[in-house]
Amino acid sequence: MIIKEVTTHKEQDDAYHIRTVVFIQEQNVSPEEEMDKYDDEAIHFIAYDGEIPIATSRLRFVESYGKLERICVLKEYRGKSIGKQLIHHMEQAILENDYQKAKLNGQTHAEKFYQQLGYETVSDEFLDAGIPHVTMVKQLS
Numbered sequence: 001m002i003i004k005e006v007t008t009h010k011e012q013d014d015a016y017h018i019r020t021v022v023f024i025q026e027q028n029v030s031p032e033e034e035m036d037k038y039d040d041e042a043i044h045f046i047a048y049d050g051e052i053p054i055a056t057s058r059l060r061f062v063e064s065y066g067k068l069e070r071i072c073v074l075k076e077y078r079g080k081s082i083g084k085q086l087i088h089h090m091e092q093a094i095l096e097n098d099y100q101k102a103k104l105n106g107q108t109h110a111e112k113f114y115q116q117l118g119y120e121t122v123s124d125e126f127l128d129a130g131i132p133h134v135t136m137v138k139q140l141s
Helices: 009-026 082-096 108-116
Strands: 002-005 043-049 052-062 065-073 101-107 126-128 131-139
Touching: 002 082, 009 043, 009 052, 009 065, 043 082, 052 082, 065 082, 082 101, 101 108, 108 131
Parallel strands: 065 101
Antiparallel strands: 002 043, 043 052, 052 065, 101 131, 126 131
């Protein structure tokens, strides 16, 4: 498996395809909510199993945080530590851009997963795209 920063149109199309499958088709998020104005300013990451795109995420810098967003893994590849590896790549990019803190709005069903990676819940539950979320943060250095 390879995880890399998106640099080509094909890689970006692959990332959008994964988000479409996971968020729009599986979770019924509207395309307008999923593909938003922040896509143009974000750093996108893509994971491949050989030539097959299997996971994606995006990273933005907001206030003093690197903000992890749109983290998703295709269903058949879940449970194989791909999400964990993707997050580690994003955290490395945060540090390389001279930020020390990471933040994310995670779906509540994934809260324990993020806690195992060192993230601390700092909000009450809220709805985003009709899905329960919490805000979580992590000090990286």
